[in-house]
Amino acid sequence: MSSNKTLVLTNGHFYTGTKIGIESNSSPSTLIVKNGKIDYFGPSNSATLHQYSDIEEHDLKGRYVLPSFIDAHTHFLLLGQSLAKVQLGGCKDLSEIRLRIAEYVQQNPDKERVLCSGWMHSMTAGQAKASMLDDLTNKPIYIDSKDLHSCWCNTPALAEMGVQNMPDPAGGTIERDAEGKASGLLSEACVLLIVWPWLAQVLSVEEKMTSLRAGIKAYHENGVTGCIDMAMDDNSWDAILALRKAEGGRLPLRLAAHWCINPGNGEADRLKQVERAVELAAIYNASTSPDLRIVGIKIICDGVIDACTAALKEPYTTNVASPEPIWTPSMLDPVVKSACEAGLQCALHAIGDQAVHNAVNVLEAYGQPGQRHRIEHLELTAPEDAARLGKLGITASIQPVHADPAILRAWPALLGPERIKRAFAYQDFADHGATLAIGSDAPTAPHPPLKNLYVATTRRSARYPDAGDQPVNENFKLGIAEAVNAATHGAAYSCFAEHRLGTLEVGKEADFVVVEMDFQPEGLLSAKVSQTYFAGDKVFDAATGSEEVPKM
Numbered sequence: 001m002s003s004n005k006t007l008v009l010t011n012g013h014f015y016t017g018t019k020i021g022i023e024s025n026s027s028p029s030t031l032i033v034k035n036g037k038i039d040y041f042g043p044s045n046s047a048t049l050h051q052y053s054d055i056e057e058h059d060l061k062g063r064y065v066l067p068s069f070i071d072a073h074t075h076f077l078l079l080g081q082s083l084a085k086v087q088l089g090g091c092k093d094l095s096e097i098r099l100r101i102a103e104y105v106q107q108n109p110d111k112e113r114v115l116c117s118g119w120m121h122s123m124t125a126g127q128a129k130a131s132m133l134d135d136l137t138n139k140p141i142y143i144d145s146k147d148l149h150s151c152w153c154n155t156p157a158l159a160e161m162g163v164q165n166m167p168d169p170a171g172g173t174i175e176r177d178a179e180g181k182a183s184g185l186l187s188e189a190c191v192l193l194i195v196w197p198w199l200a201q202v203l204s205v206e207e208k209m210t211s212l213r214a215g216i217k218a219y220h221e222n223g224v225t226g227c228i229d230m231a232m233d234d235n236s237w238d239a240i241l242a243l244r245k246a247e248g249g250r251l252p253l254r255l256a257a258h259w260c261i262n263p264g265n266g267e268a269d270r271l272k273q274v275e276r277a278v279e280l281a282a283i284y285n286a287s288t289s290p291d292l293r294i295v296g297i298k299i300i301c302d303g304v305i306d307a308c309t310a311a312l313k314e315p316y317t318t319n320v321a322s323p324e325p326i327w328t329p330s331m332l333d334p335v336v337k338s339a340c341e342a343g344l345q346c347a348l349h350a351i352g353d354q355a356v357h358n359a360v361n362v363l364e365a366y367g368q369p370g371q372r373h374r375i376e377h378l379e380l381t382a383p384e385d386a387a388r389l390g391k392l393g394i395t396a397s398i399q400p401v402h403a404d405p406a407i408l409r410a411w412p413a414l415l416g417p418e419r420i421k422r423a424f425a426y427q428d429f430a431d432h433g434a435t436l437a438i439g440s441d442a443p444t445a446p447h448p449p450l451k452n453l454y455v456a457t458t459r460r461s462a463r464y465p466d467a468g469d470q471p472v473n474e475n476f477k478l479g480i481a482e483a484v485n486a487a488t489h490g491a492a493y494s495c496f497a498e499h500r501l502g503t504l505e506v507g508k509e510a511d512f513v514v515v516e517m518d519f520q521p522e523g524l525l526s527a528k529v530s531q532t533y534f535a536g537d538k539v540f541d542a543a544t545g546s547e548e549v550p551k552m
């Protein structure tokens with residue numbers, strides 16, 4: 001726990017939910033933390049200060065203070081793992097990729113496998129063959145595509161997973177050569193059903209804990225002290241519990257998780273997975289374990305627009321027929337019904353307008369008042385379905401970083417000029433009363449929230465700001481206060497934590513972030529996190545670069 005000292009922060013621009021200010025005498029410019037909680041928040045006032053002893057005072061010199069961020073949609077273990085991988089982002093071609101891998105192999109003789117991330121098909125002219133890697137090493141090589149929808153493997157990796165003798169799993173493709181032999185690329189459901197479970201099984205708990213620590217550090221550096229994991233399974237959960245134990249029973253990150261339900265082998269199998277979530281939620285819930293809990297289930301109803309796997313009401317404009325959703329209404333019904341009856345929150349991944357329509361329908365049919373169900377992504381929505389979110393109390397869980405124009409260059413061709421006008425209709429959701437919760441979907445997209453908020457409020461590219469891409473549907477951009485709220489209070493509300501987290505208020509946990517910024521949408525791109533506090537403890541300081549996590 002934090003030291004007994006009383007922390008007094010003065011001369012800050014504190015965020016109060018709608019505005020920032022030290023302009024008037026009544027605006028809060030002082031925040032006092034005692035025993036890990038906010039004890040005072042208001043104008044500076046010497047009489048108040050006199051009530052405290054053993055004070056440690058920090059002059060913020062006019063910097064901004066926001067509630068720390070809660071990443072409302074993440075894949076926590078995968079984020080940590082991705083940070084430890086060989087980064088191929090920015091490679092121009094195959095020779096550069098080979099060079100980076102060769103260097104890594106040479107510098108890490110003890111590693112049994114070579115795990116890489118950030119590769120894009122365009123770097124290798126659409127080619128991804130095992131033979132392009134096989135002379136580099138005898139160790140298995142796994143290369144994640146940047147969007148995590150495919151994995152490029154060398155021959156030892158294909159061999160250790162036993163891919164040669166496998167049929168294509170439902171929803172996935174094992175690319176094969178003329179003789180039918182797996183040639184190196186595993187796409188879509190293969191990643192989720194073959195690669196991830198295999199790596200989960202072969203990586204040690206120690207390795208996973210190292211990854212989780214890297215994930216926490218990356219979050220702290222960016223002002224994040226809470227997250228909602230969107231594809232929890234036994235493998236990740238065990239690793240997180242092991243880390244919590246190793247850290248003395250408490251982590252410097254508050255985590256709520258949705259248990260991932262796979263299509264599996266029929267309805268009974270799916271209901272059994274819901275049972276597992278119910279069982280764990282009975283052990284790890286808001287009263288028994290408020291900072292590490294299972295809050296509900298997650299269902300991946302459809303795919304993504306770029307791969308033409310998102311379920312649309314009309315065919316893709318490129319003449320590709322829209323696929324059936326991965327979860328049809330008859331598959332969704334019993335699972336959502338049983339989760340609702342058990343009091344679990346449902347998080348339904350729905351990207352295409354047909355998948356969104358189905359998701360709203362099933363939540364309308366079985367959701368009970370106050371259960372705070374949510375729909376993830378909502379990338380293409382019909383106006384009538386967008387309007388139903390608020391009415392039904394469904395949280396719009398959005399990842400503005402997916403609306404970055406630099407990664408949407410294929411969309412006009414895929415959706416056509418009319419339909420694309422409904423892409424990422426965030427302001428429309430808010431206008432119709434939906435609670436917005438902002439997340440990153442890391443590691444499929446960058447995790448830093450300030451850049452995510454830049455995209456939310458400007459609809460411009462945070463990834464390649466100088467590339468000249470036009471903003472995407474600027475009419476749906478959010479105001480800066482609206483966006484900050486969605487990344488703090490909205491995210492807390494979405495997992496029933498708003499009474500403890502998400503705003504700067506007396507009695508709440510002292511989780512906040514000190515930011516050097518100009519409080520304007522344009523200023524978010526260059527905004528910098530100076531310090532991050534968790535329960536009143538400074539867990540990141542840009543000045544020293546060090547983490548100051550005391551043993552808790």
Ligand SMILES: [Zn+2]
Binds near residue numbers: 074075230441
């Ligand atoms: Zn996700």
